[in-house]
Amino acid sequence: MEYALPTRRSDNFPQWYQCVVEQADLAEESGVRGCMIIKPWGYGIWERIRSQLDHEIGRLGHENCYFPLFLPLSMIKSETDHVEGFSKEMAVVTHHRLTVIDGTLGVDPGAQLDEPLIVRPTSEMMVGSAFSRWIHSYRDLPVLINQWANVVRWELRPRMFLRTSEFLWQEGHTAHGSHDDAMRETLSILEMYNSFAEGVLAMPVIAGEKPPHERFPGAVSTFSIESMMQDGKALQAGTSHYLGTNFARAQNIQFQSATGENCFAHTTSWGASTRLIGGVIMSHGDDDGLQLPPRIAPQQVLLVPILRGQPSDEEVLRFCDQLASELRQQSVFGEPLRVKVDQRDVKAVAKRWQWVRRGAPLVCEIGPRDVAADTVSFIRRDQLRSDDKLRFVTLPRAEFRATVRAALEDMQSALFSRASERMNRNIATGIGNMRELREFFGNSDDESARQVGWARVPWSRPDGDASADILAELKAMKVTVRNAPMRQDPIEQPCIFTGRPAVERILIARAY
């Protein structure tokens, strides 16, 4: 069978991924290392993600605002603990002017900044300094804010969407009067990310707490949602941090309590990024390209007129336009159906395959025979092939119209079920000791070992030397502890690392 992509998942997963990014018109290299151009179809997906996630963030009482792109170096210095753990790969602005020197444009040596500026890798420090001005009394709390912004973390080995030097994200920052309030916020955001990933991206995730060595620098607790990609690796798709009073102490975020005492605020931060698009690709894509959950598809129904340079073309176009406007009057997932008529002067079969590669949920081809019979022939992207053939379904127009909504809803949940079953099937739960763990992940240089999935193993939360030894072992296996899932059954087995009584199960995996 011939597939639409030159590379198959089973042959070379990383290359297949690059192939989808390119062939689905999602993004391309910009010529600036690690910075990508997000093309209209890719950005349309991001806009759908952003608007729906933004709605959830707002519903929980957060307000959007905007903090500067640049941080003064001195502000980063003040956050020593934080910076210790944080990567120091940041873009540094040192000059503010270009000039022509000997006929060539260059950096003006006379325009050096007194203090270098850092392009924000995250805004904790800038937000913290604002919080210290905004917060005076318990009456000012909680402060619940969010921003949608670009951030920069220099990447030496960039990969589109997954690891880019510049990326787009939302970062939430909140301040509360007590540990309990801040922890409630941290967990309610984790729960929001969980339902968003599953409900909107159709991407099953496991929410849990990160072990100490995987915490955000300066955080007291870090929680994440982790999703399994088709190659068995884990993708961290969102994190939520309880920062205790660590940042409040460093930045003097104090308030007077109802009883008149001066207290440090408890803060949180949390984020999700364009990396989610990478997760969608690797959760749902196949050897014919992307498959988009209808909730985030920039267009849900594509109408491709079959034009032949004949007078009948006009009727075909009229039929398409009319069908499109009928469909647009319907709603799905609480929004009007997104329908596009692809009128470009390109062969219908080429347009069909372009929309297949792009992952459009329903692709309809309309020719003179459909007009005559008042029918619609369509492909449902997640049911593209049946044996060796493309699976076209032809329905009377009225019936098509009446079933579009259900088809999109069904595709949304079918994508989730498929990914969910795959994830559950590929989490090994019977591993009882280190030898079995090593066998499970196999030789990390072995190509086939990439598809093994995750291990869920009992763990005693060792610390100190025991912990360091375990980390070294895991590192040698090229795996990491992803998280300790929130939902835990009672546990009786011993910790596979220490043999001591286990307190919980953790997920171990190779990861992006």
Add this chain to the structure above:
Amino acid sequence: MEYALPTRRSDNFPQWYQCVVEQADLAEESGVRGCMIIKPWGYGIWERIRSQLDHEIGRLGHENCYFPLFLPLSMIKSETDHVEGFSKEMAVVTHHRLTVIDGTLGVDPGAQLDEPLIVRPTSEMMVGSAFSRWIHSYRDLPVLINQWANVVRWELRPRMFLRTSEFLWQEGHTAHGSHDDAMRETLSILEMYNSFAEGVLAMPVIAGEKPPHERFPGAVSTFSIESMMQDGKALQAGTSHYLGTNFARAQNIQFQSATGENCFAHTTSWGASTRLIGGVIMSHGDDDGLQLPPRIAPQQVLLVPILRGQPSDEEVLRFCDQLASELRQQSVFGEPLRVKVDQRDVKAVAKRWQWVRRGAPLVCEIGPRDVAADTVSFIRRDQLRSDDKLRFVTLPRAEFRATVRAALEDMQSALFSRASERMNRNIATGIGNMRELREFFGNSDDESARQVGWARVPWSRPDGDASADILAELKAMKVTVRNAPMRQDPIEQPCIFTGRPAVERILIARAY
């Protein structure tokens, strides 16, 4: 009479402006020169502007995408003509890592970039290089794209919203097969900005073409919308450029025509920014703070419960919540009414004044007496005072509910009418020579001269030496040619600069 702001417009307009920005909680200094923090109320206004303008941009067939924050220096060099005219005040990234040196965090001298990166002052060059990859055939045209992004132009004398080193904007970029198509695009965008400013921001503008010396560097024609602020100065609120084939030649954007010839594309670009918020402030604000056109108010109706720490408080809150949910079921300007109950533990009178300063259209105060009588007492922000008193109106709840929508629509058009009358009243049309022009603008150091408004004068489009002399004269008067309005009556007077027959009238003004 006591006003809500410490500074009055008539005393010191620039200081009044800063005062509104601060007292309406729009934005604040960040500690990084020229970069502001846009606070939730200010950012909420931007979100409303963005979503409505984005809708119009999309309706005209443009697709959003995202281009990188950084441009390589070499890409800027390739655009010599463009850069010649463009300010060279740009933020330059020279290093990609921090490091600890002698116990202090600093820039790692070993992490210098091979080629400096420029933080985008605009994306023409990056987009152009993408267009040269995307466009091959006439079938690929037009390409119509837009992006919402942050850009940086180093400002030595920054002013919140009006002139900041980092600002937020949309930039549209399009490529077409012919001069006519590209010019049609340029003008349809100008028209879109015009109706958006007037219809959504209630800000009257005059659309016209810039004279040659005011064109965007590299453009063949530049068009703008100009609005008159309350101090009589002009604010350029949006620009649309026809770039001819200049950028296409510099960046090799070529296509094969239907007849097989290689042609350069005709491109356009156009933008509007957070500067629009400055325009809204200076168009509608008064000595009590901001007045927001309801279409862009983050909240349109504020319900302020009068709480007394008594059992009746609960009834008051219940009344407010119920009223809020009744109101939210209504629509205005095609969207659900935006209503907020301000439950903060702060005195009602303090809350009232905060919302007045913030420019919320309708501010209601609800106390136990209103609950008992089933009434609502409210202030309409643009009719705040009557003689010396606040103008509270009290209506039965059902009547209030039934009139809210009309009140908001009326306020939207009242703000426009008021600003429009002021603009028309302050455009002098009878100036016949240079002496009169000089008299009109008066001594530029004279404080009172700031309020004079604009001059509309006949002009012969002089060029060469004549043009240079005129520019020098205008510069001495601290005024500039804003544009030649699109709507022109027949003209018989001579050019006031050259005495030759005039071809059109131009607007001359002091400007932001």
